[in-house]
Amino acid sequence: MPRLSSRPRAVLWGQYALGGGVALLAAAFVLYPVYFLLQAAFDVGDPDVRPPSAYGWDNFAALPDYSKILFNTLGVAFAATIMALVFGFLTAWILNRTDVPYRRTLEQAMAVPYYVTPLLGAFAWSLLGSPESGFINQIWRGLGGSDALIDITSPFGIAWVMALFEGAVAFVMIGAVMKSMDPSLEEASQVIGGGRWRTMLRITLPLVAPGVLGAAIYVFAEMLGSFSAALVLGTPARFYVLTTAIYQLVSQYPPRMSLAAAMGVSLFAVMFAMMYFYRRLMARGSYVTVSGKAFRPRVMQVGRLRWVLFGICVSYVVLAVVLPILTLFYASVQKLAVAFPRLSDLTFEHYREAMSMNAVRSAMGNSLLLGVSAATIGVLVTFLLAWIIHRSKMPGRGVLEYVVMFPQAVPRLVFAFGMMWAWLVFPLPIYGTLWLLLIAYVTVFLPLGVRTISGVMVQLDKSLDECGQVCGASWAYRMRTITMPLLRPGLLAAWLLLFIASVRELGASILLMGPQSKVLTPSIVEAWFASGSELTAAMALIQTAVIGLAMAVFTILTRRASQHKG
Amino acid sequence: MAEIGNKPPNTSSRRAALRAGMAMVSLPLLNIAARAQSARPVTKVLDFQTTADVLKAEAEGEVVFYTHDGDGAAAAVVDAFNNDFPKIKANYVRAQNGALYSKLLAERSAGRFNVDVIQFSEIGTAIDFQKRGGYERHVSPEIGAFPTKYLSPTPGDYFWMGVTFGGIAYNTNLVKPEDAPKTWKDLLDPRWRNAMSTKQATSGMQFVEWYELRRLYGPDYWKQFAKQRPRGFDSRVPMFDRLSKGDDKVCAIAEYAGYLLYHQKGAPVAFVTPDDGLPATPVVAGAVSRAPHPEASLLFIDWMMSTRGQALYQNNLQLAYNSFRTDAPPMPDGKRLSDFKLLIPTDMADYLASHDIFNKEWNAMMGL
Numbered sequence: 001m002p003r004l005s006s007r008p009r010a011v012l013w014g015q016y017a018l019g020g021g022v023a024l025l026a027a028a029f030v031l032y033p034v035y036f037l038l039q040a041a042f043d044v045g046d047p048d049v050r051p052p053s054a055y056g057w058d059n060f061a062a063l064p065d066y067s068k069i070l071f072n073t074l075g076v077a078f079a080a081t082i083m084a085l086v087f088g089f090l091t092a093w094i095l096n097r098t099d100v101p102y103r104r105t106l107e108q109a110m111a112v113p114y115y116v117t118p119l120l121g122a123f124a125w126s127l128l129g130s131p132e133s134g135f136i137n138q139i140w141r142g143l144g145g146s147d148a149l150i151d152i153t154s155p156f157g158i159a160w161v162m163a164l165f166e167g168a169v170a171f172v173m174i175g176a177v178m179k180s181m182d183p184s185l186e187e188a189s190q191v192i193g194g195g196r197w198r199t200m201l202r203i204t205l206p207l208v209a210p211g212v213l214g215a216a217i218y219v220f221a222e223m224l225g226s227f228s229a230a231l232v233l234g235t236p237a238r239f240y241v242l243t244t245a246i247y248q249l250v251s252q253y254p255p256r257m258s259l260a261a262a263m264g265v266s267l268f269a270v271m272f273a274m275m276y277f278y279r280r281l282m283a284r285g286s287y288v289t290v291s292g293k294a295f296r297p298r299v300m301q302v303g304r305l306r307w308v309l310f311g312i313c314v315s316y317v318v319l320a321v322v323l324p325i326l327t328l329f330y331a332s333v334q335k336l337a338v339a340f341p342r343l344s345d346l347t348f349e350h351y352r353e354a355m356s357m358n359a360v361r362s363a364m365g366n367s368l369l370l371g372v373s374a375a376t377i378g379v380l381v382t383f384l385l386a387w388i389i390h391r392s393k394m395p396g397r398g399v400l401e402y403v404v405m406f407p408q409a410v411p412r413l414v415f416a417f418g419m420m421w422a423w424l425v426f427p428l429p430i431y432g433t434l435w436l437l438l439i440a441y442v443t444v445f446l447p448l449g450v451r452t453i454s455g456v457m458v459q460l461d462k463s464l465d466e467c468g469q470v471c472g473a474s475w476a477y478r479m480r481t482i483t484m485p486l487l488r489p490g491l492l493a494a495w496l497l498l499f500i501a502s503v504r505e506l507g508a509s510i511l512l513m514g515p516q517s518k519v520l521t522p523s524i525v526e527a528w529f530a531s532g533s534e535l536t537a538a539m540a541l542i543q544t545a546v547i548g549l550a551m552a553v554f555t556i557l558t559r560r561a562s563q564h565k566g
Numbered sequence: 567m568a569e570i571g572n573k574p575p576n577t578s579s580r581r582a583a584l585r586a587g588m589a590m591v592s593l594p595l596l597n598i599a600a601r602a603q604s605a606r607p608v609t610k611v612l613d614f615q616t617t618a619d620v621l622k623a624e625a626e627g628e629v630v631f632y633t634h635d636g637d638g639a640a641a642a643v644v645d646a647f648n649n650d651f652p653k654i655k656a657n658y659v660r661a662q663n664g665a666l667y668s669k670l671l672a673e674r675s676a677g678r679f680n681v682d683v684i685q686f687s688e689i690g691t692a693i694d695f696q697k698r699g700g701y702e703r704h705v706s707p708e709i710g711a712f713p714t715k716y717l718s719p720t721p722g723d724y725f726w727m728g729v730t731f732g733g734i735a736y737n738t739n740l741v742k743p744e745d746a747p748k749t750w751k752d753l754l755d756p757r758w759r760n761a762m763s764t765k766q767a768t769s770g771m772q773f774v775e776w777y778e779l780r781r782l783y784g785p786d787y788w789k790q791f792a793k794q795r796p797r798g799f800d801s802r803v804p805m806f807d808r809l810s811k812g813d814d815k816v817c818a819i820a821e822y823a824g825y826l827l828y829h830q831k832g833a834p835v836a837f838v839t840p841d842d843g844l845p846a847t848p849v850v851a852g853a854v855s856r857a858p859h860p861e862a863s864l865l866f867i868d869w870m871m872s873t874r875g876q877a878l879y880q881n882n883l884q885l886a887y888n889s890f891r892t893d894a895p896p897m898p899d900g901k902r903l904s905d906f907k908l909l910i911p912t913d914m915a916d917y918l919a920s921h922d923i924f925n926k927e928w929n930a931m932m933g934l
Contacts, residue, residue: 050675069934133811236797236813238933245934251768251800252925253688255664336810336831345832357641420669424676431673432680511669514680515630515657523637526660529801530636530884532831 014475019392022384023400029443030406033418037410040261040417047257050421059262066245066263072155073241074270076230077223079159084167084219088174089212091316093200094309096178097186098302106313107175108555111496112548113320114168117504117521119228120540121165123528124324125152126232127331135327138339153237161229164320166222169448169497170215176493177211177455178204186300196302211455217274218451221408224267227507232528242267243411250413257417264414271409275402325541332537350538360523360539364546366434367503367520371550374441375499379491381442382449387483389450390457391465401450408447412507415444420511432514440512441502448501449494456490492558496551503547608707611865612650614872615707618865624653629862630680631656632670634663634687634849636801639884646878647869654862662768662800663687667695674700682863683870685727685851688770690918692724692850702853704864708871716848716890724852727870728879728887731846731908732771734838735820737809746816749840750779753818754790761815763805766798767928775819775845776924777917778909782842788927791818798932803827810835819845822906823886826899830883839906846908849887 041060045053063070094100095107113121128136129152140149151157185207189199205212227243234244242263249256249263302309331337335345354360388394389401407415419440423431430436460483468478484491506521513519520543528536606617623629629647633640637660644656661669663686673680684700686692695701696718705722716726734753736746747753753762765772779787797814799805802824808814810833822844825837851870857863869875876889881898888894888903896902911917 050672130811130813132813133808235799236808238795238797240934248766248768248929248932248934250668251662251664252766253664253667253691253768253770253921254694255668257668336828336833338811357638417668421672421676424672424678431678510661511665513659515659526637528804530803531638532803532827533807 016392016394019384019388019394022381023388023394023396026381026385026446027400027403029439030403030446033415033422033443034406035418036421037261037265037414037418040258040421041265043258043261047254059258060266062259063262063266066242069240069242069245072239073224073243076155076159076162076241077220077226079156080162080167080223080226081216081220083159083163084170084223085212085216087163087167087316088170088215088219089205089208091313092171092175092178093204094313096175097183097200097204097300098306098309099299100302100306100309100313102310106310106317109317109321110171110313111168111551112317112544113165113324114172114497114500116165116324116544117228117506117524117540118162118165118226119232119506119521119525119528120328120537120544121320121324122161122229122232123533123536123540124327125157125161125164127327127337127533128152128323129157130236133338135330135339142340153233153239155239158229158233158239161233162223162226165229166226167219168320169222170219172493172497173215173218173452173455174208174211176452176490177208177459179489181207181459183299190300196300196305199300210458213278214451214455217271217278217405218408218447220274221271221405221447224270225408225411225507227411227413243413246411246414250417260414261417264410267411268406268409271405272402275405279398279401325544328537328541331534332541334534337533337537350535351542353535354539354542357523360520360542363518363520363523364543366437366518368546368550370434370437370441370519371499371503373438374445374502375495377438378442378445378449378498378502379453379495382446382494383453383484383487383491385446385450386453386457387479390454391462391483404446404450407444412444412505413510416440416508416511419443419508423512432517434517436512436514437509437517437519440508441498441505444505444508445498445501448497452494452497453487453490456487460486496554499550499554500547503550504543612872613874614868616865616868617704617707618861618868620651620861620865623859623861623865624651626859626862627653628655628657629682629859629866631658631683631685631866632666632681632854633658633660633685634666635660635685635885639882642882642884643878646875647866650869650874651865654865656866663691663770664768667691670695670700671698679854679856679858681854682857682859683851683866684854685849687847687849688773689848689850689914690770690921692718692852693914693918695852696723700855702855702857702860702863704853704867706864706868706871708868711873711891711893712871713890713892718852724850725871726848726890727851728876728885728889729846729848729903729908729910730771730821730823730887731844731906732775732819732821733840733844735806735809735817735825735835736838737812737815738834738836740812740815743836746836746838748838750842751783751787753816754787754794756794758816759794762794762796762818763808763814763816764796764798764818765802765805766800766932767925767934768800769819770847771821771845772819772928773921773924774847774909774911776928777911777920778843778845782909788931792931796931806833806835809833821886823883826886826897827883841907843907843909846910848890848910 039052042055043052044056044058091110095103095110128134129150131137131148131151131153134152136150137148152161186199186203189203194202225243227247230241230244234240246260246263249260332350333346333348334341335347385400385404389397423436464482465478468482504521506525509519510522513522524536524539524543527539608615608617609620611620631644640658640660644658647656670681670684701723703722709717709721712725718724734747776788796818802821805817806824806828809817810828820837822837825835828835853863853867873891876891876894879885879887880889888897
């Protein structure tokens with residue numbers, strides 16, 4: 001092999017210095033709190049004394065007592081992941097690969113469930129499907145039915161709500177992969193006689209496998225850490241999962257933090273087994289669909305079937321968007337939310353009350369500021385991390401992929417304790433400020449950004465970059481003119497997801513907010529605990545409207561930027 | 567057990583007279599203690615007395631309040647203080663009692679002292695914090711308005727900011743008044759199986775109910791109760807929400823404050839006062855040592871203990887803690903604390919020692 005001249009070697013070192021710096025920083029952000037979590041999990045001394053006064057395995061030895069809860073958690077998470085992937089894949093395929101009518105409108109509507117805080121989705125479905133008071137069941141009984149038509153508090157009901165609201169991310173992640181796919185392989189399949197469904201199952205599905213698997217890992221981890229649906233729907237039915245059990249254990253006095261940390265840490269094993277499986281699968285084949293050959297994303301003509309597919313998408317939008325939002329609005333304009341209110345009980349008082357709360361107004365501003373900052377920084381960081389993991393030959397890149405998944409592997413409420421302990425002793429005055437929340441959001445959403453961008457990155461043929469290299473283009477120039485434009489759908493999807501995830505974040509914010517750094521979602525949860533369902537519904541709709549407005553601005557800006565470039 | 571009689575407000579009794587006499591004796595002693603310990607000039611601000619230097623407090627410009635209460639309730643407190651003292655920006659941090667205490671201790675062990683005043687929903691937490699030397703001893707000039715039993719053993723560390731108490735509530739659309747449970751033992755009737763709500767082990771109120779009814783009826787009461795498969799919740803609002811909508815027929819620890827809130831909304835709920843008494847738990851507040859705004863923290867405590875602070879806590883339905891001040895006005899519905907027979911643990915050592923058993927038993931009962 002010819003020796004590199006001094007200039008290319010310097011450039012290579014420059015790349016590695018930049019990439020390595022980002023990798024080290026990200027790893028430090030993740031591993032620093034993880035160290036404190038591990039410390040807590042093995043703490044068998046006075047739980048209120050830090051650092052621990054004694055270490056041992058007692059907390060892990062107590063875990064079999066909670067095996068039923070672990071079983072509940074895995075069962076619900078598995079069911080919800082399957083449902084979310086089926087919804088996500090089917091709708092992403094319909095909207096990206098077929099000529100279904102009103103695609104753009106449907107595409108925007110499909111992402112709405114993700115704007116809504118999962119608590120609100122759970123809350124809306126609780127109003128709709130509770131066995132006694134659920135609006136659907138009241139109407140059913142009003143029509144002469146007996147018992148309950150649906151029971152949203154059952155494990156299946158909880159999984160359904162989790163899939164609708166926390167699984168909506170699967171649609172965005174798989175959709176980003178499908179957007180970057182050259183349709184020539186699908187066309188070839190159809191030319192040689194493969195039907196539409198056969199093409200979808202035999203060609204499309206295997207080609208988007210990295211994206212689907214990446215989404216599956218992310219969604220399953222998200223479901224393991226899911227809190228809101230289990231809290232609102234499971235608790236009344238005495239059905240607990242790990243997150244709701246942990247919440248109870250850390251909220252009671254004396255708080256059982258060490259046991260909660262052991263529960264959280266034990267989930268690392270589940271997550272890393274899945275990561276190992278994913279990497280093995282990825283190593284076996286090539287999933288490149290974007291090569292040097294030019295292509296224009298085209299859609300399949302599906303004839304009359306387009307209206308059936310349209311019906312499927314509309315049904316999803318109705319169940320996940322229209323019905324919950326209408327239900328919340330219906331509840332928010334009543335003094336006491338019931339299915340058949342009197343006219344005299346209708347009121348807009350809850351909106352007036354929500355808007356008059358100083359804390360809500362400042363929290364809304366903080367949430368938007370943090371959302372934009374965390375998404376922008378997060379996309380830059382996760383892009384570089386994905387590049388290191390999938391494109392560089394940097395030593396330790398495999399380990400890095402595991403490291404960035406840590407925050408996803410443990411319920412955020414528990415990870416937040418690790419972050420609190422870590423940043424409390426850090427010799428910089430950021431504890432209790434918006435800076436800490438920014439660091440927390442970028443850290444906990446590293447897995448989301450990396451998974452979203454990686455799904456698209458592994459589709460890019462390395463030869464495109466190598467071509468530029470042969471022509472003498474610098475690494476930075478190649479990034480700017482080749483890699484990043486090709487990754488544009490993935491980067492935009494990642495920004496969008498990080499923005500929404502940050503604005504609606506709950507678990508870490510509860511613990512890390514300071515007196516002057518409040519954000520919105522914990523206030524909404526508090527309203528549910530302390531003020532009643534009607535005010536909560538009003539606050540949730542206000543939050544959804546604000547996120548929707550921000551998304552509309554983002555969409556207009558990116559569209560204008562595209563037109564300008566075009 | 568302390569009993570705040572189940573009698574009309576002005577009824578006199580030997581015990582009441584004795585208590586009043588004790589209180590009268592204790593007042594001057596406390597005032598002397600206040601003067602001796604604080605050695606600070608007492609000034610009158612608005613309609614209350616304080617030993618804080620108000621000008622210094624205003625120069626500090628901020629006071630940070632940690633509380634277990636929800637956002638709405640915490641905001642109501644700091645907004646009211648801000649209205650009274652516009653030059654001092656009151657801010658709050660809130661979390662559930664256990665998480666709040668963990669956060670506080672973690673901050674202090676890391677050498678960060680961010681909090682001026684703290685309020686716990688569980689007296690055991692306050693006692694533990696006192697043992698760790700967490701409170702700034704401040705004998706407020708308003709302390710004389712509180713009976714000594716509602717103050718920390720060494721007055722000035724913490725005080726009972728207010729009390730919340732609970733009885734039984736039922737949905738009037740689903741349960742006829744003649745069928746409704748009248749006593750705590752009526753809750754063991756199989757007809758309430760799978761139709762009853764309680765609180766989780768996170769609740770100080772639930773701990774008191776468990777402790778007091780166990781003391782009255784023995785440990786078997788809760789074993790029988792567990793067979794009813796009650797549903798557990800973290801706060802009173804979701805419980806009354808469910809009760810008023812018919813998801814539950816009966817609430818086994820219905821806080822009176824929650825009843826007032828939903829009664830005002832026109833919900834079909836009724837409140838039952840069992841003859842044996844109503845479990846009651848205080849919320850406990852105090853100034854924190856090494857506070858970043860020491861004068862503002864003392865002013866905040868004096869304001870909390872004053873008639874105006876206590877009135878806010880009693881009348882705002884998101885707070886709705888009844889005042890222990892001897893001159894406390896009636897509650898929003900016109901009743902007084904003395905109209906209810908309250909069950910408050912008196913043997914604190916025994917009460918605190920039983921917390922672990924409670925957590926274990928109650929978590930198991932809730933299905934955890």
